[in-house]
Amino acid sequence: MTNTNFKDFGISYDILRALKGLGFTSPTEVQEKVIPIALTKRDISVKSQTGSGKTAAFGIPICELVDWDENKPQALVLTPTRELAMQVSQDIMSFGRFKRIKATAIYGKQPFAFQSSELKQKSHVVVGTPGRVMDHIERNTLDLSKVEILVIDEADEMLSMGFIELVESIISHLPKKRLTMLFSATLPKDVEKLCHKYMDNPLDIEIEKTESINQQIEHSVYVVKEAEKYALLKDITIVESPDSCIIFCRTKDNVDKIVDLLHDDGYTVDKIHGGMEQDERFNVMNDFKRGDFRYLVATDVAARGIDIDRISHVINYDMPLEKESYVHRTGRTGRAGELGKAITLVTPYEDKFLAAVEKYIGFNIDQKDAPSKQDVVIAKAAFKEKMTQQPELKVDKNEQLNENITKLYFNGGKKKKIRAVDFVGTIAKLSGVTAQDIGIIKIQDNVSYVEILNGKGAIVLKQMRDTTIKGKLLKVHIANK
Ligand code: AMP
Numbered sequence: 001m002t003n004t005n006f007k008d009f010g011i012s013y014d015i016l017r018a019l020k021g022l023g024f025t026s027p028t029e030v031q032e033k034v035i036p037i038a039l040t041k042r043d044i045s046v047k048s049q050t051g052s053g054k055t056a057a058f059g060i061p062i063c064e065l066v067d068w069d070e071n072k073p074q075a076l077v078l079t080p081t082r083e084l085a086m087q088v089s090q091d092i093m094s095f096g097r098f099k100r101i102k103a104t105a106i107y108g109k110q111p112f113a114f115q116s117s118e119l120k121q122k123s124h125v126v127v128g129t130p131g132r133v134m135d136h137i138e139r140n141t142l143d144l145s146k147v148e149i150l151v152i153d154e155a156d157e158m159l160s161m162g163f164i165e166l167v168e169s170i171i172s173h174l175p176k177k178r179l180t181m182l183f184s185a186t187l188p189k190d191v192e193k194l195c196h197k198y199m200d201n202p203l204d205i206e207i208e209k210t211e212s213i214n215q216q217i218e219h220s221v222y223v224v225k226e227a228e229k230y231a232l233l234k235d236i237t238i239v240e241s242p243d244s245c246i247i248f249c250r251t252k253d254n255v256d257k258i259v260d261l262l263h264d265d266g267y268t269v270d271k272i273h274g275g276m277e278q279d280e281r282f283n284v285m286n287d288f289k290r291g292d293f294r295y296l297v298a299t300d301v302a303a304r305g306i307d308i309d310r311i312s313h314v315i316n317y318d319m320p321l322e323k324e325s326y327v328h329r330t331g332r333t334g335r336a337g338e339l340g341k342a343i344t345l346v347t348p349y350e351d352k353f354l355a356a357v358e359k360y361i362g363f364n365i366d367q368k369d370a371p372s373k374q375d376v377v378i379a380k381a382a383f384k385e386k387m388t389q390q391p392e393l394k395v396d397k398n399e400q401l402n403e404n405i406t407k408l409y410f411n412g413g414k415k416k417k418i419r420a421v422d423f424v425g426t427i428a429k430l431s432g433v434t435a436q437d438i439g440i441i442k443i444q445d446n447v448s449y450v451e452i453l454n455g456k457g458a459i460v461l462k463q464m465r466d467t468t469i470k471g472k473l474l475k476v477h478i479a480n481k
Helices: 013-022 029-039 054-065 082-095 112-120 130-138 155-160 164-172 189-198 210-215 226-240 252-264 278-290 323-330 348-361 373-388 397-404 420-428 457-464
Strands: 044-047 075-078 103-106 125-128 149-152 179-184 203-206 217-223 245-248 269-272 295-298 313-316 340-346 406-410 438-443 448-452 476-478
Touching: 013 054, 013 082, 013 397, 029 044, 029 054, 029 179, 029 203, 054 075, 054 082, 054 149, 054 179, 075 082, 075 130, 075 164, 082 103, 082 125, 082 278, 082 397, 103 112, 103 130, 112 130, 125 130, 130 164, 155 164, 155 179, 155 189, 155 323, 164 189, 179 189, 217 348, 226 252, 226 313, 226 340, 226 373, 252 269, 252 295, 269 278, 313 323, 323 340, 323 348, 340 348, 406 457, 420 438, 420 448, 420 457, 448 457, 457 476
Parallel strands: 044 179, 044 203, 075 125, 075 149, 103 125, 149 179, 217 340, 245 295, 245 313, 269 295, 313 340
Antiparallel strands: 406 448, 406 476, 438 448
C-alpha cells in the first residue's frame, strides 16, 4: 500500500464510495502508477505480478471514463481464462456499483444465445476470452464501434496459450482511436512487440517483483523421490496445518489421483482441472473462495489471476516445468499484504527446473528436510482437531458491497414495450427514493430485474406493488438471486 489516497486521483464520488465499501483504503503501487496515467488516456504497458491489485488499476479508470448513457460497449478486456473473465467482470461491476456500470463476461462453453442477449442490453464493459469474443464479432453480436478502451490482461499467458493471432485479429476490429493497456506478469519479446505494434507511444511501467515475491511469501523446497511424494505431502500438511491451501499438480490425472487419496484420508478437499465442465469449475471455485473446504487440488487452470482471500499455503505437488508458472501458482498466496507459504516438492531429476525458477525469481529457495516422525506425531492431534472443524467462512468483498442491494423481479419486459427509462422514471418518483438508489436494470423479453441500492429495496418493493409502469401494474418480488 502507498501513502497516496484514491481521492488524489480526482475520481468521482460514486467510485470512491465503492472502493471504501470494498475496504480499499489506499492504492497499491501498481494502482498509484497506472490510474493517473490511464485517466489521461495514454497507452500503458505494465509489468506487474499477479496479486498486485492490477484489476483495480485498469478497472477504476474504466469505470471513471465510461459514459453511462452510451448503450454500446466502451471498454473491452481480454483475459486468457474463463474464470478470470468472470472475476474481472464482477470486480469491475463492484468498482462501478454506484455509477451503475454493467460489465458482461463472455467466454467459451456458456450458451452463446444467453451471452448475445446480455450483449443486446446496455453493457458498458465486455470482458471475455479471445475465442468467444471473436465468435461474437463474427456473428455480429458484439458491436465494437464505440470501444475506446482495450485492456489485454495476462498478456504473456494469452501468448503462451496461442491466442496471439486471435488477439491481433480482435484488435483489427476496434476503433483506432482508443486507450490501450496491457498487463503482464512477465514481458517476453513477443509481448513487447505486441505493445509496440498496437499501442501509441506506451508508457512502460514496471512494478518491482520484490513486493510480491520476497516479502509476502516464504518459499521452500523439499527434495523427494516420486514414490514418496504423497507421504511427504501428508506430513507437510499435518505439520503446517494450513487454513486454506491449493495443491498444484501437472496433469488432470494426478489431480484426480491426489484428490481421491486425500479424500480417503479424511481431508476436506475438492478439485479443478480443464477436463471438468465449466459450471462445475465455477462452483468449486466459488465454494473454495467462500472457505467451504480447506484443500483445493488443481492444475494450472487455477493458477492465473484468480483472487481468493487468505490462502495460507500453496503446495507444488509437482514442480512446474515452466518458470513463469511457479510465479503464478505461488502468487495465489501472500495476496494484498498477507503472508503466505509456497512449498514445492522436487524430485531429484527436476533440479534443472528448480534452477530455472531460482534464476527467474532472482533468489535461491530454502531447501528443507522432511518433517521428522516426531514432529508429525506432535502436530497430529491439533491437525486432526482442525480437520473436524468447519473452516472459517470468508467474506466475499463483492458480496459485502452488495449487502445493501436488493434485486427486484418484475413480470414484464421488452414485449410489453418497457424500457430502462420507464423503471427509472417510475421508481425515482416513489416517496423516499431517488434515481441514485437505482442500480443496474436488466430488461428481458418477458421479465425485468432492477437493483435497488442503499438499503431501499423494501420501500421500493412495497410501493411498486400498487404503482404502474407505463400504465401497467406488474407483479413484483425479490429476485431469486
Ligand atoms: P489483483 O492483483 O487485481 O488480483 O488483486 C489482488 C487482491 O488485492 C484482490 O483481493 C483485491 O481485491 C485486493 N486489492 C486490490 N487493490 C487493493 C487496495 N487498494 N486495497 C486493498 N486491497 C486491494
